[in-house]
Amino acid sequence: MARGARFFLMALAGIVAMHAARAQVEDEVEEDAAVFEEEDPIDEEAAASVFIAANKAIEFGDVPLLVVGKEFTVTYELFNLGNAPAYGVELMDSWDDASFELVKGEATAAFDRIEGDGSAKHTVVLRPLKEGVFDCTRANITYTTVPEDQADEDAAEYREALTSTDGLVQVVTAAEYRRRTGSTTNEWLVVAALSALVVVGPMLSANTAFKQLEIAAKKAR
Numbered sequence: 001m002a003r004g005a006r007f008f009l010m011a012l013a014g015i016v017a018m019h020a021a022r023a024q025v026e027d028e029v030e031e032d033a034a035v036f037e038e039e040d041p042i043d044e045e046a047a048a049s050v051f052i053a054a055n056k057a058i059e060f061g062d063v064p065l066l067v068v069g070k071e072f073t074v075t076y077e078l079f080n081l082g083n084a085p086a087y088g089v090e091l092m093d094s095w096d097d098a099s100f101e102l103v104k105g106e107a108t109a110a111f112d113r114i115e116g117d118g119s120a121k122h123t124v125v126l127r128p129l130k131e132g133v134f135d136c137t138r139a140n141i142t143y144t145t146v147p148e149d150q151a152d153e154d155a156a157e158y159r160e161a162l163t164s165t166d167g168l169v170q171v172v173t174a175a176e177y178r179r180r181t182g183s184t185t186n187e188w189l190v191v192a193a194l195s196a197l198v199v200v201g202p203m204l205s206a207n208t209a210f211k212q213l214e215i216a217a218k219k220a221r
Contacts, residue, residue: 048084056163083116093139
């Protein structure tokens with residue numbers, strides 16, 4: 001009886017010691033985690049990034065020329081290459097009123113936000129009013145990294161970007177456009193005529209030869 005009681009007390013002491021050791025280990029793990037978080041906290045703001053890149057492109061026809069009186073389209077594409085939203089995105093461009101007429105759309109555009117890895121698009125239609133060489137300037141873009149109602153005007157979250165550009169663009173008259181593209185058209189007509197001769201010529205020769213053989217066969221009968 002005494003031996004059984006002693007065995008029971010030893011087992012109970014072992015269980016108590018095991019629980020105490022386990023509690024100590026858990027406390028040490030929690031302390032290490034707290035120290036790690038204190039020494040190397042995760043900077044969520046630094047991990048978030050916002051970067052706007054933009055493309056401005058004129059939609060030319062077969063040749064990179066604009067024609068007086070003929071409408072053309074300009075497409076602006078904005079890309080957020082970061083992983084956080086861009087807020088209050090504004091696009092501002094300008095076209096010389098004496099040289100171009102704005103037919104559709106506006107040279108400015110605004111977007112409340114562009115998500116990370118997202119994009120936005122804006123288009124305008126213009127009509128050249130006179131011939132000449134014009135500099136297709138870059139459009140300006142402004143945006144913030146936080147919602148506008150939370151933005152501080154003196155803070156660094158206000159940013160700017162520029163679009164790409166087509167550079168110098170030439171506008172010609174309709175007659176000049178036809179003159180420049182007409183030679184190309186004539187060359188294609190010559191190529192088409194020669195191709196037709198290559199294909200049709202042998203077919204006509206074969207057809208004539210077949211008819212002669214058919215006549216000769218009838219005479220032989």
